[in-house]
Structure formats: structure tokens, C-alpha cells
Amino acid sequence: MRDRQTRTYHKNIVGLITHKIKNSWQQIIVALVASIIATLCVLNVVMASERPAADMSALKMVPMGAEQVGEAVTVQQAEILSTEISSVVTGFIVRTTVRQQFKNPSSEWMEGMYQFPLPDDAAVDEMVLIIGERRIVSEIQEKKQALKTYQKAAAAGKKAALLSQQRPNMFSTAVANIEPGGNIVVELSFQSMAAQDGVNFSWRMPQAITPRYNSPSAATYIQDANVTAPDSHYDRRGDRNPTSFRILMQKADALSALESPSHDIDLSEGSGSARVIKLSSGAMPADKDFVLHWQYAQGEEASTVVFFEDREDARYILGMVLPPKAATEVSSAPRDITFVIDVSGSMHGLSMEQARKALRKGLELLGPQDRFDIIAFNDRTWRLFGQSRPVNATTLAKAHQFIGGLQADRGTEMYPALSAALKDARSEDYLRQIMFLTDGAVSNEQRMFDLVKKTVGPARLFTVGLGSAPNGWFMRKAAEQGRGVHLQVSNLANTQLELESLFYDMSAPTLQNIQLGLPENSDYYPRQIPDLFGQRPLTFVARQDQGVAPIRIAALGPQGHPWTYDIEMSDASMGSGISKLWAGRKIESLTDARSRGMSEDLVRQAVLDVSLTHGVLSEFTSFVAVDQTPARVREDFLKKVQLKGNLPQGTSWEKFYGPKTASPMIWQITSGLVLLMLAIALFFAVRRRAGI
Numbered sequence: 001m002r003d004r005q006t007r008t009y010h011k012n013i014v015g016l017i018t019h020k021i022k023n024s025w026q027q028i029i030v031a032l033v034a035s036i037i038a039t040l041c042v043l044n045v046v047m048a049s050e051r052p053a054a055d056m057s058a059l060k061m062v063p064m065g066a067e068q069v070g071e072a073v074t075v076q077q078a079e080i081l082s083t084e085i086s087s088v089v090t091g092f093i094v095r096t097t098v099r100q101q102f103k104n105p106s107s108e109w110m111e112g113m114y115q116f117p118l119p120d121d122a123a124v125d126e127m128v129l130i131i132g133e134r135r136i137v138s139e140i141q142e143k144k145q146a147l148k149t150y151q152k153a154a155a156a157g158k159k160a161a162l163l164s165q166q167r168p169n170m171f172s173t174a175v176a177n178i179e180p181g182g183n184i185v186v187e188l189s190f191q192s193m194a195a196q197d198g199v200n201f202s203w204r205m206p207q208a209i210t211p212r213y214n215s216p217s218a219a220t221y222i223q224d225a226n227v228t229a230p231d232s233h234y235d236r237r238g239d240r241n242p243t244s245f246r247i248l249m250q251k252a253d254a255l256s257a258l259e260s261p262s263h264d265i266d267l268s269e270g271s272g273s274a275r276v277i278k279l280s281s282g283a284m285p286a287d288k289d290f291v292l293h294w295q296y297a298q299g300e301e302a303s304t305v306v307f308f309e310d311r312e313d314a315r316y317i318l319g320m321v322l323p324p325k326a327a328t329e330v331s332s333a334p335r336d337i338t339f340v341i342d343v344s345g346s347m348h349g350l351s352m353e354q355a356r357k358a359l360r361k362g363l364e365l366l367g368p369q370d371r372f373d374i375i376a377f378n379d380r381t382w383r384l385f386g387q388s389r390p391v392n393a394t395t396l397a398k399a400h401q402f403i404g405g406l407q408a409d410r411g412t413e414m415y416p417a418l419s420a421a422l423k424d425a426r427s428e429d430y431l432r433q434i435m436f437l438t439d440g441a442v443s444n445e446q447r448m449f450d451l452v453k454k455t456v457g458p459a460r461l462f463t464v465g466l467g468s469a470p471n472g473w474f475m476r477k478a479a480e481q482g483r484g485v486h487l488q489v490s491n492l493a494n495t496q497l498e499l500e501s502l503f504y505d506m507s508a509p510t511l512q513n514i515q516l517g518l519p520e521n522s523d524y525y526p527r528q529i530p531d532l533f534g535q536r537p538l539t540f541v542a543r544q545d546q547g548v549a550p551i552r553i554a555a556l557g558p559q560g561h562p563w564t565y566d567i568e569m570s571d572a573s574m575g576s577g578i579s580k581l582w583a584g585r586k587i588e589s590l591t592d593a594r595s596r597g598m599s600e601d602l603v604r605q606a607v608l609d610v611s612l613t614h615g616v617l618s619e620f621t622s623f624v625a626v627d628q629t630p631a632r633v634r635e636d637f638l639k640k641v642q643l644k645g646n647l648p649q650g651t652s653w654e655k656f657y658g659p660k661t662a663s664p665m666i667w668q669i670t671s672g673l674v675l676l677m678l679a680i681a682l683f684f685a686v687r688r689r690a691g692i
Helices: 002-049 143-155 216-221 350-364 393-404 414-422 445-455 472-481 492-506 578-595 600-614 653-657 665-689
Strands: 079-090 093-103 109-117 123-131 134-137 139-142 158-167 170-178 183-193 195-197 200-205 242-249 255-259 265-269 275-279 290-296 303-310 315-322 335-342 371-377 381-383 431-438 460-465 486-488 509-517 523-525 538-544 551-556 562-567 621-630 638-642
Touching: 079 200, 079 290, 093 109, 093 170, 123 158, 123 578, 123 621, 134 621, 139 143, 139 600, 143 158, 143 170, 143 621, 158 183, 170 183, 183 578, 242 290, 303 562, 303 578, 315 551, 315 562, 315 578, 335 350, 335 414, 350 393, 350 431, 350 492, 371 393, 371 414, 381 414, 414 431, 414 445, 445 472, 445 578, 460 472, 460 492, 472 486, 486 492, 509 538, 523 578, 538 578, 578 600, 600 621
Parallel strands: 079 242, 109 638, 335 371, 335 431, 431 460, 460 486
Antiparallel strands: 079 093, 093 183, 109 170, 123 134, 123 183, 139 621, 158 170, 158 621, 195 200, 200 290, 242 275, 255 290, 265 275, 303 315, 315 538, 371 381, 509 551, 523 538, 551 562
């Protein structure tokens, strides 16, 4: 009897233990499942937050007023029949008119909206709306007021156009009430300056926008989300927007060379000594920047080109001083160079090929007295050595192996890589230099500018723009803040020649500590003049009260000796449009002041004053043109449509818009929250069943 009780007791004990273990394992399994589900839902939300920002190109085509009442919408397409670009080049001043013809192929009244790039130093000063034989000249207004004027005209059935700045090098056009089957022409005009290196000039007309990467960690620096375009913004075929050029080169008989490294061109005789440049094919899709190079005869002495424009309020001066040609070779000091190379997805294709070639050429041009390191980045950052190493056969072999393994993919987290290079240890025995190779496809440019300005110290930052449509504004401004030089490689075949020239110039500055001596009442730009490298000139614009006081330039020459040069205004020539160039530089300087702590309200008011006074487009103003004759009756529908552009030539569609395994953001967040709720419910249900 006792044995039976003992066996029963032991059986009960074992059963209880088994039950407890079973319940424990159930709890463990449930906890693991809940943890996995919770982890998945967190990843869903995180992945959703890292998706690119929404873009204005997701525009709806709606009946008039439907946007306010939330009616269902359907996207349609319009098209740009053609873009004609006409420029007149006088010395280093380029006056350009862009003429775009919009067509509505549908049977409904339409509104077309389109984004396009311009040179980052463009002073846009006019827009004209052309309807048949009528030319309706725009007026400049504060941006919000211009939008109201445009929307009111559109609602009233009037043809209207709106031109706005999204970035210093990115603009948008909206055209309302394009009649069924009808055309509207919009012209915009701007003034810019050619880049110069000694007697070599170049002018770049951007033709395509590389989609920008929005860093999730830098949202407060992103001024506008309209730079991260979804695939609806681009045409995969790449044959949109046929563009033609007609460039009139004044005084072409003084040129020793005239060519385009980007396009095949034809030259013909113009009036007098002028020559006319056109594309050999007549027109080409707008998928890569147009670049024009020209060259004058070399001089031995310092030379100047000075123009002035007298307005009612003041005299405006545009000056360029070419430093004297070095009589002797400049001894090259030892250099500590960090190469920073962008290997993000936007660099896939032609840009990556250029980057590898440029980096290998950079290594080849290093001397045995130099030292170097390489930093690569996409959405993470990694280094070759971790710190600079001497140049020798071993370090160079490791570097070439490192370069060979680089592949373009993933996002563009530029900040950590640039920060690492700028904060590297420095030695007074070496010239500290950073060469940054990228296409600049980021949207938080201002954050990069702030970083460079605060941490560059005695180092110099040199930017090399790659690809068929690099972010020229970022390249120029980053080098300017880093007191270096920016170079844009226009053609893969020219990479070696252009890099050799840049490396020679980097070996030692031609002029340092430059001071510009102008009368006290002058307002000139740039305010901080960078060192000059090679035969690159000093270019400035100034505003001063009426007067002919000379301008003195003082600096240190190549060997550290004082160098001065006096510009006599009696030698200046009369010019036009200089006040608008000055206004553009003034606006840029005021915008830069925002990063130095100037309040947003003060910047906005100061920019508005300059922009409205001089009729130059800014981030706070827009051009609006309205035909006062109603074109459509109110009962007709006005549809909105996004006009597509081309991806830059050589850019991979799949890298931006190929198949994605991640779900859209809203679905990810929703599914993540549902999974989290299910996990919590399952956990408590099992606990209750177990009596816990």
C-alpha cells in the first residue's frame, strides 16, 4: 500500500514538474516569438523612416477645387516639345536665354510642372510667357505672393507661368491652362560667369538632375525635399526633352582653342570676329551637362580685365586679375593627402569608373616625401590605413588593391567620411590637403558647408566632381569653404590630364593671404578671398558710390614675398548686367550668413530687399507671368501633370528605381504596429491560460 502511495506521489511530483517545465517552455517560446515579431515591427518602422523624402513630382491631376475636397485623382502626362538654349559669350561673361515649349497632348485643360537645373551662379533676372505672337513679361514677387497670383490666375482660367528656385542650381516651372492640343512657350534669362584657369575658360550648362540622397540623421539641414525624386520624375528611356544650343562667341579671333569635351559641336562664322557654336546633331536629349572650353594666348605679366556699369544708385564693378606666370619652378613641400571617395549608389556606372581612374592617377602623382590615406563611404565609412602612411611600394600596392575592391552601392552618408578627414591629426611639416571625389548627390549640403567651415583649420579641401551631371553648387561651395579648388571632370578621357593639372596646382599656392583694397563705401564679394592656385584668377564684383578710385590687391607670392597690383579704373570698359551679378553674389553671401548664426528673419528680409530691388531670383522670390485674357471657362477642368526628365547619362536606373524588397513606408509602419499588438496579445493570453 505504502509503495503504491509512494509511486503515486512520485508520479504526481514528476507530472507537476513536467507541467511546470512545459509551461515554462511555452512561455519561453511565446517570449521568443513576441521578441522576433517586435524586432520585425521595429525594423519595419526604421526601414520606413530611411526611405527617401516625398517629392513634389507626385502631383495629382484633379478637377478644379478637387484638392480641397479630397476627390479621387488620376495622373496624366504632358510633354516638353523642345528646349532651346541661346548664349552670348563676351570674355568671361555668359548671357543665356532658355526657351521651353510645353505641349498638352490631351483633350483637357492642363497644368504642366517641371524641374530643371541651371549653373549654380546663375543670376536669373527675367521670365517671359509667349502665347502665339504675344510676349507677357513676368514680374518678380515674394514667393508666397507670386504663388497666390499664379493660383488666382489659374483658377480664373488665365494662362500663367511661375518660376521658382528650389536650390541655387535647381529651379521649377509651372504653366497653367495649357489648352487641349495647345502649346505655350516659356523663356527665362540669366547671367553667369565662365570658370577660368589661366588662359583656359570653361562654361557648364547643367542638363539633368541626379536624384539626391536624404540622410535620416540630417533632416533639420534639408531645406527642401524636392531633390529626392521618385521614378515618376524620370523617363527610363532617357530620350525626353530634346535640347539644342546656339552659342555666339564674341572676339573669337583671339582664341587659340574652342571645343566641347561633352558634345560634338559644329562651328560657323558669325558677324565680324564672332563664331557660332551648335550641336552637330541639332538637338539631343537633356541627360548630361553641356561643357564648352576656350583658350586665349598666354601672357607673361599679371593682367586684368575690368568692366563697370553705372546705375542710378551706384557704380558696379566686375574685375578679374590673372597672377603673373611663375618665372621659376615652385618647390613642392611634403604633403599629407587624404583621398575621400564616394561609392554610394548614385556613383554607379560612369561616375565610379571616373572615380577609380582619378584616384589611381592621384596615387601615381604622389612623391616619396608625401604621405596619404584613403577613406571610402556610402551609408557607412571605412579607411585603408586609419591614418596617413608614407608613400612607398608597399602602401601603394595596398592602395591599388583597396581601389580595385570598391563597388558603388547603397546610400550616401557623406558627413561621417568628411568629418573623419577634416579631423585627422596635422603636422606643421606637411601641407594638409583633402581631395574629395564625388557626384555630390546629397540634399543636406548646408550641413556639409557648416562642417567644413568649422573644422578645416589650416587644411585645404579640393573637390573633384564626377559623372555626367554632378551637383556643381555643392562642389564649388565646399571647396570655397575649404579654401581650395574645385574641378569637374567633364570627360573620362580627360581625367588624367585634368588631375595632373590640379595636382601640380595643389603643390603650392600662387598667391596667399590676398587682400582687396577698395574704398570704404564699397561692398564686394567674395568677402573672404581664397588662396590662388596655379594660374587661376582672382575674380570679384563690387558696388561703390560713384567714383574712379583705384583698386589695390596685396598678397604673398609663391616664395612668400609681398606682391601688389593696382587696377586703374581708367582702364576699365563699360559693361552690362554687372549689377545683377553683384546682386546674385550678395544674396549668396547673405544665405551663407545664416549658417554663421544670422537669424532666419534677418536673412529673409535682406535677401528680399536685394532680390526685389535688382530683379534677381532668390529662394524667397519667384517670377510670375499672367495673361489677363481668360483662356478657359470656369466649368472646364484644370488638370495637373508632372513632366518627366532624363536621368544623367551613365546613371543606372536599377540603382535608383529597380525592384525593392522593402514595402512602402505606410504599409511598413501599419504592419509593424499590427504585429506588435498581436505579439502582446499572444503573450498575455498564454500567461492567463497558464494561470500566471
